[in-house]
Amino acid sequence: MGNERDTDRLARYVMRIAVMAVVLLICWYFRNVLVYIIAAFVVSLIGHPIMNLMRKLRIKGKHAPDWLLSVLTIIIIIGLLLLVFTQAVPIVTGIIADASLHAWNSGSNMNPLAVINDWLIERFPSLGADFDVFVLLTDKLQELTSFDNVSGFIGSVTSMVVGTVVALFSVIFISFFFIKDENLFSNIVGALVSDKIEESVAKTINEIKQLLSRYFVGLVIEMFGVALVDFLGLWLIARMDANYALGISVIAGLLNIIPYVGPLIGEILGVVLAVILKLGLGMGLDVNLWLYAGIVFAIMLFAQWIDNFIYQPVIYSTSIKASPLEIFVVLLIAGTIGGILGMFLAIPSYTVIRVIAIRFFYNYKPIKRLIPDLQKEDELLNS
Numbered sequence: 001m002g003n004e005r006d007t008d009r010l011a012r013y014v015m016r017i018a019v020m021a022v023v024l025l026i027c028w029y030f031r032n033v034l035v036y037i038i039a040a041f042v043v044s045l046i047g048h049p050i051m052n053l054m055r056k057l058r059i060k061g062k063h064a065p066d067w068l069l070s071v072l073t074i075i076i077i078i079g080l081l082l083l084v085f086t087q088a089v090p091i092v093t094g095i096i097a098d099a100s101l102h103a104w105n106s107g108s109n110m111n112p113l114a115v116i117n118d119w120l121i122e123r124f125p126s127l128g129a130d131f132d133v134f135v136l137l138t139d140k141l142q143e144l145t146s147f148d149n150v151s152g153f154i155g156s157v158t159s160m161v162v163g164t165v166v167a168l169f170s171v172i173f174i175s176f177f178f179i180k181d182e183n184l185f186s187n188i189v190g191a192l193v194s195d196k197i198e199e200s201v202a203k204t205i206n207e208i209k210q211l212l213s214r215y216f217v218g219l220v221i222e223m224f225g226v227a228l229v230d231f232l233g234l235w236l237i238a239r240m241d242a243n244y245a246l247g248i249s250v251i252a253g254l255l256n257i258i259p260y261v262g263p264l265i266g267e268i269l270g271v272v273l274a275v276i277l278k279l280g281l282g283m284g285l286d287v288n289l290w291l292y293a294g295i296v297f298a299i300m301l302f303a304q305w306i307d308n309f310i311y312q313p314v315i316y317s318t319s320i321k322a323s324p325l326e327i328f329v330v331l332l333i334a335g336t337i338g339g340i341l342g343m344f345l346a347i348p349s350y351t352v353i354r355v356i357a358i359r360f361f362y363n364y365k366p367i368k369r370l371i372p373d374l375q376k377e378d379e380l381l382n383s
Helices: 002-029 031-055 066-107 112-123 133-144 147-180 184-190 195-237 242-255 261-281 289-318 324-360 365-370 374-382
Strands: none
Touching: 002 031, 031 066, 031 147, 031 195, 066 147, 066 242, 147 184, 184 195, 195 242, 195 261, 195 289, 195 324, 242 261, 261 289, 261 324
């Protein structure tokens, strides 16, 4: 009798493992579709607060239908992205181009190819005194512009453009339904789990949606907040031209969304660009170069101080609900595994894992030790 029970238990375990393996295989095969769904889910998290605000606008006691509000929400999100892209990208690329030009001019007035050619001959004597980098580049350019290479390049570009259009359309189309029906994602997941845990899964998904929605909206506000403080400081205090100040501020704001590492990279890059532009254009305060670099660094450091003590506590206290040590360790692990992209995805991913652990594995000793006050955590999740 006991052997039969053990056999049945083993058979159930084997069956569960087989089912999980099949599910993982299907997910891997349709990974592009899953990426579209996850991206649409993130867009819906940002769109729900916008839609809820528009629901409060009533005409004769009635608000617009949900499908129209969903369309307007997507239009607003796309419009904001296009506005940032069309206004900020030309300024940023212009700053980088000017900085590169002035950095080169300040270092040498010689022909760039001649400088490179002399350096290569000196560094690698085996090339010979008659080596000409211009001839080498011309030959390689002719090879690259051959019919076969050009045809392959056009095919690759066409494939990339088509893939991008399909991805954007898919994300926008799925986002429309996720924004229109806030419970759609929960219903889809609920249909895939057993009836015993369906209610718990629905609550977990709603909690995750609430926390991540606060996090992503807060992240956007944080990005614009840091960029605004940097811009005002560089423009009003460092006396930098408004376009250049805006470009450096946008770079710093975008990099700021990468935890810990991003702000440091933004500060260093901002100071370097400011110094190069001062050398090339003579813009900014009429002080020596080192003092000017110190002023720019102080401005960007002040923006980070505002971010660390005002923006981040509000964002993290209402979304992540994790200690700084937890976040730091998670970021280290994510950075080791996935680099910059891993660090960017670490906090929302850890938020999801943390909520699932609290809901379904709260009786396990490691969870109790890592999250001591589970009752308080549960109250916070439901707040």
